[in-house]
Amino acid sequence: MNTLGMKLSVPALLLLFLLPGFTSRAQDATEFIKKVKDKLALVNDYEAEGIMKTDVAFMKVPESKVTIFYKKPDKFKIKKQDGISIVPKGGGNINLAALFEGNNYTAVPAGKGTVNNEPVTIVKLLPLDEKSDVVVSTLYIDEKEALVKKAIITTRENGTYEMEMQYGKYASRGLPDTISFLFATKDYKLPKGLAFDYDAGGQQPKTTTATSNQKGKIQISYTSYTINKGLANDLFK
Template sequence: MKTIFLSALLLLQTGLLWAQNEAALIKAVKAKLDKVANYQASGNMSIDAAFIKAPASAITAYYKKPNRFAIKKQDGLNILPKGGVSINLSSLLGGENVTAVSAGTTVLNGAPVRIIKLLPLDDKSDVVLSTLYINEKAQLVQKAQVTTRDNGSYEMDMKYGKYAAWGLPDKVVFTFNTKEYKLPKGIAMEYDKGNSGKPQKPVDRKGTVTINYTGYSINKGVDDKVFGK
């Protein structure tokens, strides 16, 4: 009986230690991201989705704490899917409003990563589950898989370079199901009309949005007007 009790106690202590480790890692990653109060970034965006006709274009991205984000190109606002999609990793980390659960380790792009699942404590949260692949040594999120309440699931793959110390990627690739997503108003003008002359309905297949950033201006201030209403 004593042996069983000690074994159970050891398992409990190990579980608590893992939970503390996950919480500490999430806190460290978020602390790096929180150093960025705002930024303006230049880059290029390309969209690969069957029902959207949108050539690659130069863009300017704007971010301001806590979760304001916009991409602008010469002819107007971006056409990223709206709703549950969040390019702001800090908002996905959720602060005190999530429970972190270990899901093991794996190797991603040749580097070991920790897999941590985040469960929101807010019943009204649009995000139902986030699975993060974190490079523990660099304290960077390499990949995020997100399940939302109203917009299905999507993935983000990040590659880092010059701005890794700020937690800001050089490249972001979004992968999403084209049938599940709500699109911003005005996107009908961008639909590939095909031969019928009518906009095609979204089909059940994957689409990707790739953003390559060429430079960031960090914590220099961003005018609220760029975000619209």
């Protein structure tokens, strides 16, 4: 065998050696996502009560009671009793189920990690649609429970934001007890689905300038869910 032939064969041999392992991990990632998706698919719609807390440097927003409505695949609405109203804009992006809609993505394994000191498997979702606003979603999944504990979502229009979920009573349906949205405040942009309009009597944003390293946080603590009651589409207008 000549030397040139040996040199050319080494990469091929390495590829043959590594490919089965990568293929196996990719299949595992797809299986993890399927289990998460199957659990979320149990919920066609819900109406939930909760408490919303806002921690943004350039806003002073009081803690408030909210009612949250959701219906497959991407209808989402938050209703406050008074004060600041919330206008859904692309609300599907803050519902985990919408990330998996249509299977229009590739699941790529991205190793292991921890969330709140608990082990998770990391999977990246790459949209197949080149025009998708979401560029990549990095999911931190509890394999045993098939629950997404954390998601980092990078978009074309609204930068990157994070969602952190804590589960309890409704974990069997993939619904969190608490969900937190974390985002950079440099452009005064909130994650899609959490854009604020200020009522006449509401508190206006402060005019202070946000710096690139400032973070904003919106947390919704759910107190109850009413699941699959059959919400009308008109409710989301």
